[in-house]
Amino acid sequence: KEKVEITKEQQALMKIITDAYNRHQIPQDVAKKLLQDQYSAEENFLLLTEMATSQVQVLVEFTKNIPGFLSLDREDQIALLKGSAVEAMFLRSAQVFSRKMPSGHTEVLEERIRKSGISEEFITPMFNFYKSIGELHMVQEEQALLTTVTILTPDRPYVKDQQAVERLQETMLDVLRKLCVLQHPQEPQYFARLLGRLTELRTLSHYHTEMLASWRMNDHKFTPLLCEIWDV
Numbered sequence: 001k002e003k004v005e006i007t008k009e010q011q012a013l014m015k016i017i018t019d020a021y022n023r024h025q026i027p028q029d030v031a032k033k034l035l036q037d038q039y040s041a042e043e044n045f046l047l048l049t050e051m052a053t054s055q056v057q058v059l060v061e062f063t064k065n066i067p068g069f070l071s072l073d074r075e076d077q078i079a080l081l082k083g084s085a086v087e088a089m090f091l092r093s094a095q096v097f098s099r100k101m102p103s104g105h106t107e108v109l110e111e112r113i114r115k116s117g118i119s120e121e122f123i124t125p126m127f128n129f130y131k132s133i134g135e136l137h138m139v140q141e142e143q144a145l146l147t148t149v150t151i152l153t154p155d156r157p158y159v160k161d162q163q164a165v166e167r168l169q170e171t172m173l174d175v176l177r178k179l180c181v182l183q184h185p186q187e188p189q190y191f192a193r194l195l196g197r198l199t200e201l202r203t204l205s206h207y208h209t210e211m212l213a214s215w216r217m218n219d220h221k222f223t224p225l226l227c228e229i230w231d232v
């Protein structure tokens with residue numbers, strides 16, 4: 001049984017990324033807002049676009065703290081952000097949904113989201129993903145590293161130097177793998193389960209354009225930043 005040990009450098013890397021991840025969370029708590037009141041499909045759509053716009057902005061700030069990211073080709077940095085923004089948004093939504101809440105709150109939140117205006121066909125895959133993320137009971141370091149691994153996906157469209165991105169992603173995957181072994185010693189396959197979620201995340205994110213177009217209302221308005229990111 002090989003002894004898994006996180007090196008000093010990996011410890012430092014994990015701290016930088018986790019601190020940055022915790023610093024860069026969207027300001028107001030969308031879950032609290034949704035629990036406070038029931039909104040119309042129009043109001044919910046506006047809330048989503050506001051939350052999504054500010055989340056993309058904090059995602060950009062977060063990536064500046066990923067060691068090595070700013071040394072990548074500048075156009076590749078943009079391609080990685082554009083290619084991972086929707087996945088990062090669903091991953092963040094899943095983490096917000098899975099947070100420990102007073103009893104009964106998660107059920108109310110789920111109900112509000114089901115009735116928000118999202119069309120029926122997407123509700124099941126979305127909540128299946130949220131619940132599969134929740135079951136993992138990730139610690140914050142794992143959440144921060146999983147988001148980082150998602151951003152550093154080499155095969156995004158228009159990435160020129162895929163090897164450079166691959167090297168960075170490998171570095172993060174190595175730390176994440178060791179962390180999983182140390183955090184979940186009874187579950188040797190935990191790391192593999194975690195990476196399996198990224199496949200589910202990519203599939204869910206493929207639907208995002210239809211999810212927006214099918215929101216139960218007319219005349220969907222987007223911010224310029226979301227037009228860039230959401231291909232709408």
Ligand SMILES: Cc1cc(Cl)ccc1OCc1nc2ccc(F)cc2n1[C@H](C(=O)NC1CCCCC1)C1CCCCC1
Nearest residue numbers: 030031044047048051052055089092093097113116208211
């Ligand atoms: C991310 C996303 C993309 C598309 Cl296309 C469709 C839908 C969607 O999020 C669904 C979704 N899943 C959620 C789970 C927990 C939660 F508290 C809010 C959640 N939301 C939406 C939201 O505010 N997400 C933001 C969360 C923070 C990061 C940026 C995004 C609210 C918007 C108001 C109507 C009820 C859904």
